[in-house]
Amino acid sequence: MATAVPYLAPLLPPAAACRLRRNRIRLSAVGTRKLLDDSEVEPRGVADFAERSRxxxxxxxxxxxxxxxxVECGPPAVESPPSLFFLPxxxxxxxxxxxxxxxxxxxxxVWCLHIPVTDQTPFxxxxxxxxxxxxxxxxxxxxKPIYLVGESIGAxxxxxxxxxNPNVDFILILANPATSFLHSQLQTLSVLLDVVPVPFQVMLPNCLSLLTGASGEDEVSQRAIRVFREDHAHIFPPFSFLADLLPKEYLDWKLEMLRSASLFVNSRLHAVRAQTLLLASGMDQLLPSREEAERLHKSxxxxxxRHFNDSGHxxxxxxxxxxxxxxxxATCYRRSSQIDYVSDYLLPTPSEFQKAADQYKWVDLAASPVMFSTLKDGxxxxGLExxxxxxxxxxxGYHMLMGWELGHLVSRLFTERNIHLRGIAHPFMFDRDIELIMPDSSSFDGIRLMxxxxTSPANFYKLLLRKSSVLLYPGGTREALHRKDEEYKLFWPEKPEFVRMASRFGAQIIPFAVVGEDDLFKVVIDLDDLVNVPFYNLLHKRLNPDSVKLRTDYTGExxxxxxxxxxxxxxxxGRLYFLFGKPIDTQGRKEELRDKERAQQLYLHVKSEVENCIAYLKKKREKDxxxxxLPRLLYQATRGFSAEVPTFEL
Incomplete structure (x- = not known):
């Protein structure tokens, strides 16, 4: 066994590693309700990579x-974590x-694979x-699933x-896989950079000779070296430590390993059934990673x-x-054979929360949302008292047009009342195939992070069982994507879908409404217009596959x-206005609300409260x-742009 360095646990063969894993001391489980704070994470960079690798x-x-x-990974902070193996x-x-x-x-x-620089274990x-x-x-x-994280040939x-091993439950995280090596259009020097990134003055002439037979002294080679040095000099320092360790034969060996790896894997892609997340760089100078990700997705x-357009290899x-x-x-974190969106969920860290909230910052800037709530005495x-x-x-509540209220609603409740809303969302936002037709495949990642x-009765049940605060829009997509002149109209089902479930756990029901969508946008093309567009039915089928259908047992709007x-x-x-109605307590009403008529009465009461909130806000905003x-900008210009803008008097 090799001597361990200070920042490593001992280097071990697999069997010994497994024994160490069993005996590793863990923190007591904190579950998924505690916010994992990333403020204490030490920043690491290329210099740390070079130092420790050397x-x-x-x-x-x-x-x-x-x-x-x-060792810096430390003991996990969640109960029963899955194992992750990194393949470099x-x-x-x-x-x-x-x-x-x-x-x-x-x-x-976490476990990482180490391959000594002179090792010649074949692929x-x-x-x-x-x-x-x-x-x-x-x-x-x-x-438990087994995570394999691989980059380049490690992928x-x-x-x-x-x-x-098709029967093993793998989750693959693959960064810029080298499966495209044989079909790559990379320049010879770019290929060499991936093979052996060492200082030009030491190894490059030999590298050129190895692949092209040139000595590296001719004018073409010198010009290529000069251009390549200027374009890629920032990449070499992390790997310069290899210069003194690598024999010349290493280059031949690594090139051959790339070829054999690409051939081996491409002939077996049809057998891969594992859940896979591809990370593709848009500025990869070594491999056509973006195109390769699209090809692999089809196989x-x-x-x-997930595309990273500004990233390199x-x-x-x-x-x-x-x-x-x-x-x-990407909803790729789970701790058992099937993902549980409730128990597997990890609260966002402060930086994740801020990043998700920033996506809606334009709403705050343009619409200056203001919130009201109702006390127990009516x-x-x-504010949110x-x-x-x-x-x-x-x-x-009422689902505002395109869901523009969501960012401000979730962030304000979290920051001011420490309430983490778990939204019941359309399965559209979780479907793998839908991501392909979105402008950005990560479009819904922020919503999932939050x-x-x-949507499912099982998920609703599990959330209430954990005493969560659940965000529910009975009107669903029909309200959020409504037709012209349908703003603030509720499209709720007749059945009391949520009342009896809430009463089962004694949950409080908080009716609320948001007004102001008609002050931001006007619907000029709706579904009635789209159905008359030639070939729209093809897009409709792609947007609404059978796997994401809802309320198939209902009729009507x-x-x-x-x-x-x-x-x-x-x-x-204009401006957005939120009003939260008086909370409706269902504690102790479980037996009472088993009766369908009583449950229906409470359901209609909740609906009328939402409508009353809408009517109240529409009336009062006329006096704001x-x-x-323009008046808001003038107010802030004289008092500072961080100043809270007043509104109507209550």
């Missing part, structure tokens, strides 16, 4: 392939996730080595292991893509990329929960001197 590579020259557990790129050192170790360690049991040998490890892990935890190893039946070492956030947003007050902070609770769950685009005409921005954006 040290580890120098200590293990000639040693065998092995696993190590970075061609550098093989294993520190490629150094920027993510601390955050990954909170929710995973199939690496596959078999990883395979033995995951089989041992599966026997120890048969009901090829992950795919090969998954193809050879892998359970695959999602070494995506995990770049600033602005958070692997944990990406995994969570008095309406400005009347909203109970203890769950379980069901917030039931806790949205697919309420059954129309289909997704469709809208044509909107912006207006001079700052309803229009």
């Amino acid at each position: 040290d580890l590579a120098a200590r293990t020259v000639g040693g065998p392939v092995r696993w190590f557990a970075p 790129g061609l550098d093989g050192v294993g520190f490629g996730l150094i920027r993510h170790h601390q955050r990954l360690g909170k929710i995973f049991d 199939v040998g690496l596959v078999e080595y990883v395979e033995r490890t995951v089989k041992s892990e599966q026997s120890y935890s048969p009901n 090829c190893v992950a795919l090969a292991v998954a193809a050879r 892998l039946p359970n695959c999602r893509i 070494t995506i995990f070492l770049e600033d602005g990329i958070d692997l944990v956030t990406t995994i969570k947003g 008095k309406i007050v400005k 009347g909203i109970p902070t203890e769950g379980p609770a069901v917030f039931v 806790g949205a769950v697919p 309420v059954a129309n929960q289909d997704m469709h685009p809208l044509g909107l005409l912006p207006k001079i921005p 001197p700052y309803r229009n954006i």
Whole structure:
């Protein structure tokens, strides 16, 4: 066994690693209700990667392939975390996730593969080595998924292991996989950079000679070297430590491994059934990663893509990329054989919360939302004082056009009342195939990070069981994508869908309304117009596959929960107004509300309260001197743009 360096757990073979994992001391489970704070995470960067890789590579020259557990990952902060195995790129050192170790360690049991720089284990040998490890892990935890995170050739190893073991529950996270190597249009020097990124003055002439037979002294070669140095000089420092360790034969070996890995994996893609998340860089100078991700998506039946348009090949070492956030947003985090959107959910960290809230910042700037709530005695007050902070609770309201109220609603309740709303969302926002037709495949990641769950009685039940605060829109898509001149019209089903479930847990029902959509946009093209457009039916089928249908047992307008685009005409921005009605307590009414008639009466009461809130806001906003954006801007210009703008008097 090799001597461990200060920042590593001992380097171990798979069997010993599994024994260490069993004996590792864990923190007491904090569950998923505690906010995982990332403010204490130490920033790591390329310099840390180079330093630690240099040290580890120098200590293990000639040693065998092995696993190590970075000590900085620490013990997990969640109960029963799944294991994550990192498979590095061609550098093989294993520190490629150094920027993510601390955050990954909170929710995973992390192990990294180390391949000594002079090791010549063939590709199939690496596959078999990883395979033995995951089989041992599966026997120890048969009901947990096994995460394989691979970059470049490491992604090829992950795919090969998954193809050879279709009955193992893998979740593959693949960054810029080298499966495109044989079909790459990369320039010769770009290929060499991935093969052996060492200083030009030491190795490049030999590299050129190796691949092209040129000495590196001719004018063409010198010009290529000069251009390549200028374009890619920033990439070399992290890998310069390899210059003194690599023999010339290493180049031949790595090139051959790339070829064999690409051939091996591409011939077996049809056998991969694992859940897969592809991370594709848009500025990858070594491989056509964006195009390759699209190709792999067509071959892998359970695959999602996340594009990083401004990132290069070494995506995990770049600033602005958070692997944990990406995994969570793509709903790829689970701790059992099936994802549980309630128990597997992890609260957003402060930075994740802020990033999600920033997506709606334009609403705050343009519409200056103002909120009111109702006290127990029926008095309406400005602010959120009347909203109970203890769950379980069901917030039931009118679904504003396109859901523009969501960002401000969720963020204000969280920051001012410490209420984390878990929204009941259309399954459209969770469907893999829908992501492909969105302008950005990560369009709904922020909503999922904030806790949205697919619509289902089971998810509603589980949330109330955990005493959560649930956001529910009975009108659903029909309200959010309404027709012309239908603003503030409720399209609720006749059945009391949520009342008896709420009473079962004694949940409080908080009716609420939002007014102001008609001050922001006007609907000029609705579904009635779209159905007359030639070939719109083709788009409709893609937007509404059978897998995302809702309320199929209903008839009439309420059954129309289909997704469709809208044509909107912006207006001079008005203002958004929120009003939360008096909370309706169902505690102790479980038996009473088993009666269908009584449940129906309460349901109609909730609906009328929402309508009353709408009517109140529509009337009172006429007396708001700052309803229009111009008076608001003048007010803030004289008192500071952080000043709260007044509204109508109560």
